[in-house]
Amino acid sequence: MKKYVFGVDVGGTTIKMGFFTVEGELLEKWEIPTRRENNSENVLPDIAAAIDGKLAEKGISKEEVSGVGFGVPGPVTKEGIIKMNANLGWRDKHAAKELGELTGLPCMGGNDVRTAGLGEMWKGGAAEYKNAVFLTLGTGVGSAIIIEGNVILGAMGAAGEIGHIKVDMEETEACGCGGIGCAEQYASATGIVRMAKKKLAESEKASVLREEEVTAKAVFDAYKAGDELATEVVEKFGHYLGYSLAATAAVLDPEAFIIGGGVSKAGDILLDVVQKYYKQYVWPGCRDKKFVLAKLGNDAGIYGAASYVL
Amino acid sequence: MKKYVFGVDVGGTTIKMGFFTVEGELLEKWEIPTRRENNSENVLPDIAAAIDGKLAEKGISKEEVSGVGFGVPGPVTKEGIIKMNANLGWRDKHAAKELGELTGLPCMGGNDVRTAGLGEMWKGGAAEYKNAVFLTLGTGVGSAIIIEGNVILGAMGAAGEIGHIKVDMEETEACGCGGIGCAEQYASATGIVRMAKKKLAESEKASVLREEEVTAKAVFDAYKAGDELATEVVEKFGHYLGYSLAATAAVLDPEAFIIGGGVSKAGDILLDVVQKYYKQYVWPGCRDKKFVLAKLGNDAGIYGAASYVL
Numbered sequence: 314m315k316k317y318v319f320g321v322d323v324g325g326t327t328i329k330m331g332f333f334t335v336e337g338e339l340l341e342k343w344e345i346p347t348r349r350e351n352n353s354e355n356v357l358p359d360i361a362a363a364i365d366g367k368l369a370e371k372g373i374s375k376e377e378v379s380g381v382g383f384g385v386p387g388p389v390t391k392e393g394i395i396k397m398n399a400n401l402g403w404r405d406k407h408a409a410k411e412l413g414e415l416t417g418l419p420c421m422g423g424n425d426v427r428t429a430g431l432g433e434m435w436k437g438g439a440a441e442y443k444n445a446v447f448l449t450l451g452t453g454v455g456s457a458i459i460i461e462g463n464v465i466l467g468a469m470g471a472a473g474e475i476g477h478i479k480v481d482m483e484e485t486e487a488c489g490c491g492g493i494g495c496a497e498q499y500a501s502a503t504g505i506v507r508m509a510k511k512k513l514a515e516s517e518k519a520s521v522l523r524e525e526e527v528t529a530k531a532v533f534d535a536y537k538a539g540d541e542l543a544t545e546v547v548e549k550f551g552h553y554l555g556y557s558l559a560a561t562a563a564v565l566d567p568e569a570f571i572i573g574g575g576v577s578k579a580g581d582i583l584l585d586v587v588q589k590y591y592k593q594y595v596w597p598g599c600r601d602k603k604f605v606l607a608k609l610g611n612d613a614g615i616y617g618a619a620s621y622v623l
Numbered sequence: 624m625k626k627y628v629f630g631v632d633v634g635g636t637t638i639k640m641g642f643f644t645v646e647g648e649l650l651e652k653w654e655i656p657t658r659r660e661n662n663s664e665n666v667l668p669d670i671a672a673a674i675d676g677k678l679a680e681k682g683i684s685k686e687e688v689s690g691v692g693f694g695v696p697g698p699v700t701k702e703g704i705i706k707m708n709a710n711l712g713w714r715d716k717h718a719a720k721e722l723g724e725l726t727g728l729p730c731m732g733g734n735d736v737r738t739a740g741l742g743e744m745w746k747g748g749a750a751e752y753k754n755a756v757f758l759t760l761g762t763g764v765g766s767a768i769i770i771e772g773n774v775i776l777g778a779m780g781a782a783g784e785i786g787h788i789k790v791d792m793e794e795t796e797a798c799g800c801g802g803i804g805c806a807e808q809y810a811s812a813t814g815i816v817r818m819a820k821k822k823l824a825e826s827e828k829a830s831v832l833r834e835e836e837v838t839a840k841a842v843f844d845a846y847k848a849g850d851e852l853a854t855e856v857v858e859k860f861g862h863y864l865g866y867s868l869a870a871t872a873a874v875l876d877p878e879a880f881i882i883g884g885g886v887s888k889a890g891d892i893l894l895d896v897v898q899k900y901y902k903q904y905v906w907p908g909c910r911d912k913k914f915v916l917a918k919l920g921n922d923a924g925i926y927g928a929a930s931y932v933l
Binding site: 460461465467468469470471472473474475476477491492495556557561563564565567568594597598602 | 754768770771775776777778779780781782783784785786787788789800801802805866867869870871873874875876877878904906907908909912
């Protein structure tokens with residue numbers, strides 16, 4: 314009888330570990346460092362050791378464990394193979410198979426953003442939807458496309474690059490992808506800071522943002538306080554993200570957009586400004602989609618990872 | 624032993640009937656009129672009678688027939704229910720169930736554009752792809768989104784409204800949907816004619832289009848002959864359709880775009896101009912998607928319909 318499952322979220326600095334019941338109750342979570350030296354050769358053995366340690370500590374046998382799911386940044390094939398991960402130094406690494414051999418447990422994995430989307434679908438903001446778009450607004454803009462309860466991969470594992478829909482044909486700076494005018498240049502935390510700094514440099518307008526470190530949080534706080542310059546930034550953020558989601562809705566007709574990532578901590582005020590522009594651009598039949606905040610925060614990854622093996 | 628299957632494509636004027644082997648060989652096709660009087664009450668009985676007639680003519684028993692698939696314009700639920708079809712006057716019509724009772728055969732159906740997409744996937748231009756976007760460029764712009772071999776429906780049966788991605792923020796005329804600047808206003812046959820007429824009225828530029836009826840075909844023929852005004856129209860067509868497909872690729876990461884409908888008769892020259900702009904706007908990882916012409920023409924619908932029951 315399988316009672317437990319592990320969910321592992323591999324980041325560039327730390328590995329988040331989650332120990333769950335098969336019903337999805339998070340019993341315990343902890344972190345271990347991501348040892349990236351020598352092409353991260355210790356990462357999978359460290360995860361296996363952490364699992365063995367936790368089972369020994371609890372006196373639980375492997376027969377009671379359903380398996381281990383994991384999420385890692387970048388593309389991951391259906392078989393759990395990482396073709397290329399510059400951050401971890403992995404290339405053609407069959408992570409699912411290797412971790413399976415190290416732990417003696419069934420292992421499955423996928424891209425971290427999609428894994429977080431699965432987590433929100435399993436126990437978070439997307440739980441009531443079978444067709445949804447999960448977005449993380451952080452350093453970049455990531456998304457997971459959920460169709461009939463499954464996160465789709467696309468032909469090359471690149472479905473959900475919504476952040477690279479072109480939204481501003483007048484932009485002069487390039488996006489990290491090499492394109493110009495991508496949604497990510499306005500809708501990510503990095504993009505919000507970039508826009509704010511540009512506006513601060515271009516005008517003499519008074520703003521509380523001149524007196525503190527410019528972060529996405531500071532911009533949204535200033536917006537909530539009525540700061541004019543911050544309002545211009547947030548309106549532009551909402552405009553371009555709203556436009557991108559309207560284009561996405563025309564393709565997919567989802568039930569809902571679930572918005573997570575650091576920027577989403579701004580709360581309902583963020584949903585309001587995105588929806589204002591979304592409704593301006595969207596095909597009328599898709600006007601009334603739900604916009605909800607993600608619920609699991611940094612735990613979405615371990616939840617989603619655990620759900621892979623269930 | 625099931626040897627045969629029927630595919631039925633219900634249009635506003637005629638109903639196309641196809642009689643196939645279960646391997647997908649089209650044995651015979653014919654048309655019957657769409658009798659729309661009294662809310663099209665005769666349409667399903669007429670289809671049933673045509674099927675009975677064909678089987679009697681061939682001396683084939685119903686035991687040898689796998690079933691009947693059909694495509695109709697507008698949204699159709701998974702269960703084959705037509706919630707609302709203004710053209711046929713149907714409302715909450717359980718077409719699959721009714722046709723099943725009339726024929727004594729298993730019946731399934733779906734939206735006509737998606738059905739044509741299934742046809743191209745089964746025996747046409749999309750046959751080698753599991754993830755593809757099928758487009759019909761005709762009076763409007765329709766599309767079928769194929770994910771892992773299935774045509775997706777979306778939350779309300781509205782997935783694939785790519786024609787309503789907003790592409791021109793300077794547009795002053797409204798689209799049929801009520802929005803302004805939709806891709807369909809430039810990428811459909813109607814849109815091409817509209818753009819050409821506008822350009823002819825706005826300038827004194829010489830053009831062969833001043834001497835003939837302006838149709839999408841005439842515009843593409845003039846473009847092939849080097850006509851300057853027609854070139855401006857076709858470039859704008861390619862620009863906006865290319866942009867829309869780049870946004871679509873960012874969401875889906877398909878393997879290929881399959882382009883059908885009347886406008887696609889312009890041939891490879893159409894694919895070239897769309898790809899030129901697609902590559903300008905798309906996320907670099909999706910640059911090298913296939914662009915192919917649909918192969919089945921007006922028969923795509925009967926092929927796709929037949930494939931529903933197989």
